[in-house]
Amino acid sequence: MQTNTPSRSTIRLTRRGRLALVATGAVVAGTAVAVPLLIMRDDGAPRPTTLVIPEGRRASQVYTAIDKALELPAGTAKKSVEKARLELPDEAEGNPEGYLFPATYPLEEKTTPEKLLSRMVDTANKKFNGAPVAAGAQRNAMNVYQAVTVASIVQAEASTKADMGKVARVIFNRLERGMPLQMDSTVNYALGRSTLRTTAPDTKVDSPYNSYERMGLPPTPIDNPGEDAMRAAINPPPGDWLYFVTVEPGDTRFTADREEHRRNVAEAGARQRKNGERPEK
Numbered sequence: 001m002q003t004n005t006p007s008r009s010t011i012r013l014t015r016r017g018r019l020a021l022v023a024t025g026a027v028v029a030g031t032a033v034a035v036p037l038l039i040m041r042d043d044g045a046p047r048p049t050t051l052v053i054p055e056g057r058r059a060s061q062v063y064t065a066i067d068k069a070l071e072l073p074a075g076t077a078k079k080s081v082e083k084a085r086l087e088l089p090d091e092a093e094g095n096p097e098g099y100l101f102p103a104t105y106p107l108e109e110k111t112t113p114e115k116l117l118s119r120m121v122d123t124a125n126k127k128f129n130g131a132p133v134a135a136g137a138q139r140n141a142m143n144v145y146q147a148v149t150v151a152s153i154v155q156a157e158a159s160t161k162a163d164m165g166k167v168a169r170v171i172f173n174r175l176e177r178g179m180p181l182q183m184d185s186t187v188n189y190a191l192g193r194s195t196l197r198t199t200a201p202d203t204k205v206d207s208p209y210n211s212y213e214r215m216g217l218p219p220t221p222i223d224n225p226g227e228d229a230m231r232a233a234i235n236p237p238p239g240d241w242l243y244f245v246t247v248e249p250g251d252t253r254f255t256a257d258r259e260e261h262r263r264n265v266a267e268a269g270a271r272q273r274k275n276g277e278r279p280e281k
Contacts (some may be wrong), residue, residue, distance in 0.1 A: 048107055053115065055102045055226030056155040060258070062100045062120070062224065064260035066113050080113035086121045091145040096171075098148045098221025099124040127227060136234025140172060151233035156185035159252050164232035166254050169239045173256075179242070181211035189222040247271060 042271055051069045053062055056160055066077035096117065101124035104118055122208050127133075137147035138274055150171055158164040184198040190207035203212040208219050225233075243255040243261035247268040 042152040049269040054210040059097045077113040084117045089145045101222045149221045151225035155229040165237045168232040168236035186211040
């Protein structure tokens with residue numbers, strides 16, 4: 001695809017985990033394989049100047065985006081985590097999942113993976129370590145790291161910003177009642193994939209991230225949440241909801257009644273069957 005020579009450009013990790021080269025006045029999008037070819041053009045176009053990480057991307061996806069943006073061999077950013085000496089909570093045990101904050105980061109001439117990773121974690125610490133987040137976490141009998149973990153599930157499960165608070169309330173209600181969370185997003189994280197199709201055998205996977213089999217929160221966040229998800233996690237609305245299902249886009253139904261939930265799931269299944277999808281929750 002041909003475009004006019006741009007004055008500025010950026011690498012963006014899209015919501016489907018693909019990479020795209022976005023240029024002023026034009027958009028050139030492609031798969032992760034095609035993007036490096038676009039970046040290394042010799043027609044005078046400048047290299048990308050920023051890296052955009054949207055909400056909800058996993059650390060593995062962020063590493064891939066960094067490698068592509070800096071034109072480095074695959075796996076370089078992941079190997080740089082230890083060298084970066086990131087300022088992470090003790091509970092993270094060196095794993096930056098949840099703290100690679102979604103934002104736009106400049107790609108300067110001497111930018112390294114270590115510098116990018118440190119900038120992301122520093123941004124997360126500024127967002128998460130303030131008094132409002134600490135107080136909100138405490139109100140819910142959690143520490144900040146646990147609140148980030150809740151926010152990561154909210155980010156993965158909520159279909160819309162409006163649903164985030166309700167999803168957070170479902171999580172807290174289930175934890176308070178000693179119920180397993182039963183979140184497909186945690187199972188998919190355990191399996192290293194992103195899909196709506198979670199089968200019964202999938203929910204039996206032996207993993208600390210399998211919230212169908214294990215009680216409580218997963219041991220780490222499952223993605224890198226944004227501010228909206230974090231606000232929902234520390235200040236969810238009141239409600240008795242224990243279940244939710246997305247019947248169709250824009251129609252997520254929350255209830256405390258198991259039989260009502262079963263009817264909602266049946267309706268969602270009928271609508272999704274043509275696509276071979278399993279309803280969410």
